[in-house]
Amino acid sequence: MRRWYVIAPPYLWLLIFFLVPFVIVFKISLSDIATAIPPYIPTLNLSAGWEGIKDFFSQLDFENYAFIFSDPLYIGAYWSSLKIAAIATFLTLLVGYPIAYGMARAPKEWQPTLMMLVILPFWTSFLIRVYAWIGILKKEGLLNLFLMNTGLVSEPLNIMNTTTAVYIGIVYSYLPFMILPLYTSLEKIKPSLIEAAEDLGSPPWKAFWQVTFPLSVPGIVAGCLLVFIPAVGEFVIPDLLGGSETLMIGKTLWSEFFNNRDWPVASAVAVILLIVLVVPIMMFQKMQEKQREAGL
Amino acid sequence: MNTRFSWFNITSIVLGFAFLYVPILLLIIYSFNESKLVTVWGGWSTKWYAGLLDNQALIDAAWVTLRVGLVSATIATILGTLAAIVLARMGRFRGRTLFSGLVFAPLVMPEVITGLSLLLLFVALNFDRGFWTVIIAHATFSMCFAAVVVQSRLLDFDKSVEEAAMDLGATPVKTFFQVTLPIIAPAVISAWLLSFTLSLDDLVIASFTTGPGATTLPIKIYSQVRLGVTPEINAVSTIMIALVAIGVLLASIASKRQAIRQEKETRAVDAGAG
Numbered sequence: 001m002r003r004w005y006v007i008a009p010p011y012l013w014l015l016i017f018f019l020v021p022f023v024i025v026f027k028i029s030l031s032d033i034a035t036a037i038p039p040y041i042p043t044l045n046l047s048a049g050w051e052g053i054k055d056f057f058s059q060l061d062f063e064n065y066a067f068i069f070s071d072p073l074y075i076g077a078y079w080s081s082l083k084i085a086a087i088a089t090f091l092t093l094l095v096g097y098p099i100a101y102g103m104a105r106a107p108k109e110w111q112p113t114l115m116m117l118v119i120l121p122f123w124t125s126f127l128i129r130v131y132a133w134i135g136i137l138k139k140e141g142l143l144n145l146f147l148m149n150t151g152l153v154s155e156p157l158n159i160m161n162t163t164t165a166v167y168i169g170i171v172y173s174y175l176p177f178m179i180l181p182l183y184t185s186l187e188k189i190k191p192s193l194i195e196a197a198e199d200l201g202s203p204p205w206k207a208f209w210q211v212t213f214p215l216s217v218p219g220i221v222a223g224c225l226l227v228f229i230p231a232v233g234e235f236v237i238p239d240l241l242g243g244s245e246t247l248m249i250g251k252t253l254w255s256e257f258f259n260n261r262d263w264p265v266a267s268a269v270a271v272i273l274l275i276v277l278v279v280p281i282m283m284f285q286k287m288q289e290k291q292r293e294a295g296l
Numbered sequence: 297m298n299t300r301f302s303w304f305n306i307t308s309i310v311l312g313f314a315f316l317y318v319p320i321l322l323l324i325i326y327s328f329n330e331s332k333l334v335t336v337w338g339g340w341s342t343k344w345y346a347g348l349l350d351n352q353a354l355i356d357a358a359w360v361t362l363r364v365g366l367v368s369a370t371i372a373t374i375l376g377t378l379a380a381i382v383l384a385r386m387g388r389f390r391g392r393t394l395f396s397g398l399v400f401a402p403l404v405m406p407e408v409i410t411g412l413s414l415l416l417l418f419v420a421l422n423f424d425r426g427f428w429t430v431i432i433a434h435a436t437f438s439m440c441f442a443a444v445v446v447q448s449r450l451l452d453f454d455k456s457v458e459e460a461a462m463d464l465g466a467t468p469v470k471t472f473f474q475v476t477l478p479i480i481a482p483a484v485i486s487a488w489l490l491s492f493t494l495s496l497d498d499l500v501i502a503s504f505t506t507g508p509g510a511t512t513l514p515i516k517i518y519s520q521v522r523l524g525v526t527p528e529i530n531a532v533s534t535i536m537i538a539l540v541a542i543g544v545l546l547a548s549i550a551s552k553r554q555a556i557r558q559e560k561e562t563r564a565v566d567a568g569a570g
Binding site for chain 2: 002003006007009010011013014015016017018019020021022024025028095096098099101102103105106114116117118119120121123124125126127128129131132133134135136138142172175179225226229230232233234235236240250253254257258263266267270273274277280281284285288289
């Protein structure tokens with residue numbers, strides 16, 4: 001079939017560089033650390049034939065998983081990652097909804113410009129945007145300087161290196177991911193629907209809750225998934241803004257790998273994180289497929 | 297929806313954009329600060345920018361980043377465009393569900409997982425880690441973003457133009473290059489730009505997959521940021537922000553121009569037909 005010439009290159013690339021690596025991660029998560037660096041025990045000895053393969057599988061075990069589950073540090077890190085990501089996603093929704101709503105109701109000729117202004121920060125470096133907040137939030141930073149000079153507070157606020165700083169960082173960095181799907185679904189709502197509700201005597205807030213809000217649910221779900229899933233595994237934000245107080249699994253994985261050099265445990269941490277995220281990721285996939293089919 | 301500005305809408309837009317832009321503006325302003333202390337304003341100065349020119353390690357890192365970005369964005373755009381065609385035009389085929397899963401999963405996959413898994417692949421294959429492993433890693437996740445951008449354009453336009461070309465005897469390949477590609481060109485260009493900035497931006501995946509001699513700018517910046525806020529980093533950041541802003545602006549002007557040209561052409565065709 002000729003069409004396989006088109007299908008094969010991206011398919012093979014993704015199989016080799018996205019799917020196969022996960023299989024390797026899984027395999028290494030069942031291995032033991034040999035001398036802190038590869039090769040790990042066991043190694044697959046194909047020259048020994050069937051015996052070699054049997055030998056290989058008999059040596060794999062779930063020791064690393066048992067280790068992770070017995071250590072409250074890891075369980076705590078997973079739990080607090082999920083909690084921080086969930087709260088931050090909700091906060092992003094609270095901040096993003098009025099902006100998306102305002103954009104969808106702005107004059108038509110303004111909308112493309114407003115869209116571009118939302119996307120523009122997303123194009124500038126994530127690292128730089130997180131870094132910008134260090135100068136603002138730290139104890140002798142710009143926020144405290146402003147608050148002290150205006151007399152709003154007498155003592156500098158301690159925001160840097162707390163979970164609050166992580167919330168601010170996530171809301172700030174992921175806001176465009178929330179606004180765009182919200183705007184898309186809000187923009188599709190016909191004004192006549194709201195006018196009809198208002199004509200029938202519904203006060204504006206009631207028209208909002210009973211008409212606009214339910215119709216924007218697809219956008220809310222899409223935006224929340226786009227923020228929540230990557231936020232659970234976030235590394236840069238908790239590392240730079242959260243300090244040692246914030247425990248998040250992305251940071252744990254990073255230090256397990258780069259500081260402790262324990263690759264098998266790092267792999268097991270990654271596998272569990274993936275299992276935790278498999279349901280939201282599948283939801284996201286389903287939605288993308290649906291959107292595509294709706295487009296056809 | 298309604299096309300009038302109410303006070304509530306204006307307030308939420310203004311506050312929202314202030315939240316998005318004030319931190320970036322502060323960072324830019326303080327890159328011109330004479331004083332080394334972040335909170336003390338010592339007057340305007342460009343000395344931190346001049347200082348950058350002497351920082352050879354930083355310039356080397358910038359070159360590596362630029363080269364990685366150019367190559368990986370090009371690979372990502374080609375593969376991503378092919379993936380978009382598969383998703384938007386190929387209908388059902390064996391393994392389609394897995395394929396669309398492979399395209400969409402990297403969009404939300406936490407970077408630490410992607411980075412770690414790619415590294416373990418490179419180790420298993422005995423690849424020398426460095427320049428090329430970072431390129432492969434960046435091309436892999438960027439191609440999925442590129443695919444989404446191109447796919448939405450492919451779903452948008454009238455398929456009958458392609459069908460007409462094929463009915464008139466053009467081969468699928470010829471149809472693609474003479475009909476489809478010119479129509480989706482703006483999307484392909486923005487896919488390339490997006491892939492390029494994603495590559496410039498990436499810290500986590502590059503940290504996992506890099507090797508000796510391939511330190512990218514984000515890795516370099518990150519190692520300095522951990523030591524604290526300095527005006528030099530503000531200056532580097534400002535340059536990067538300016539480059540990206542100019543790029544995005546040029547791209548949007550180009551696509552607007554093309555949209556106007558296309559509109560004129562359709563109008564001319566309509567006038568001719570009428």
